Amino acid sequence: MKIKNADFTISAVKESQYPKDDLNQVVLVGKSNVGKSSFINTIVNRKKLARTSSEPGKTRLINFYKVNATDDEGNKNEDFYFVDLPGYGFSKMSKAEQIEVGKFIEEYLVKSGKIALVIFLIDIRHSPTEDDNLMYNYIIKENIPSIVIANKADKIAITKVDDNVKKLQEELNPLKDITFMPFSSERKIYTKEVTDLIEEFLNR
Numbered sequence: 001m002k003i004k005n006a007d008f009t010i011s012a013v014k015e016s017q018y019p020k021d022d023l024n025q026v027v028l029v030g031k032s033n034v035g036k037s038s039f040i041n042t043i044v045n046r047k048k049l050a051r052t053s054s055e056p057g058k059t060r061l062i063n064f065y066k067v068n069a070t071d072d073e074g075n076k077n078e079d080f081y082f083v084d085l086p087g088y089g090f091s092k093m094s095k096a097e098q099i100e101v102g103k104f105i106e107e108y109l110v111k112s113g114k115i116a117l118v119i120f121l122i123d124i125r126h127s128p129t130e131d132d133n134l135m136y137n138y139i140i141k142e143n144i145p146s147i148v149i150a151n152k153a154d155k156i157a158i159t160k161v162d163d164n165v166k167k168l169q170e171e172l173n174p175l176k177d178i179t180f181m182p183f184s185s186e187r188k189i190y191t192k193e194v195t196d197l198i199e200e201f202l203n204r
């Protein structure tokens with residue numbers, strides 16, 4: 001898939017604000033600070049389209065970015081939305097605020113109706129958190145198409161990347177029926193593989 005252009009569409013706080021067209025939606029889910037907004041910027045090759053921050057809890061709205069894309073030959077239109085969800089598990093938020101964010105994420109996942117793929121981001125260095133497990137199990141239970149991206153691969157030795165991904169898959173998905181992949185926005189590695197995987201889901 002070739003990505004031609006990407007633009008901010010809307011920040012939504014409720015269903016009535018979600019885009020009304022029928023374009024596929026590719027959603028970033030993961031704990032705060034794991035690199036969801038950076039992932040979008042890396043894939044669309046724009047430094048500052050989605051707002052990123054070293055301060056967790058930056059994305060508090062549902063941000064939709066319209067991506068103009070075609071197949072590799074430039075023949076077929078494959079436009080879609082990237083949907084940047086707020087991160088969960090931000091420790092500086094009160095319990096009540098965390099529950100609010102959780103409800104907000106769930107409302108989108110239930111009501112969107114146009115989700116082609118959930119890209120579930122976890123940190124390649126650490127075992128999934130309790131919140132990660134809850135979110136992962138929710139996505140599986142709801143039968144939402146998903147892949148798992150082990151992000152920040154630049155933070156560990158290249159020789160450990162495959163082992164860590166394997167270990168994370170054994171913890172989260174012992175059935176091994178979901179694709180797990182390493183990624184790094186810092187080094188821009190595996191960008192092509194992930195873009196092609198997104199394309200596969202868009203065409204399902």
Ligand SMILES: Nc1nc2c(ncn2[C@@H]2O[C@H](COP(=O)(O)OP(=O)(O)OP(=O)(O)O)[C@@H](O)[C@H]2O)c(=O)[nH]1
Pocket residue numbers: 030031032033034035036037038039051052053054055056057058059085086087088151152153154155183184185186187
């Ligand atoms: N080393 C490294 N840093 C990364 C990578 N991806 C993101 N970061 C950094 O991690 C921090 C958080 O990135 P964001 O993309 O804002 O994370 P987010 O998941 O959108 O966070 P919230 O919006 O708070 O949920 C920033 O300082 C990024 O530069 C990566 O692959 N490698």
Ligand SMILES: [Mg+2]
Pocket residue numbers: 036037038051052058059084
């Ligand atoms: Mg973000």
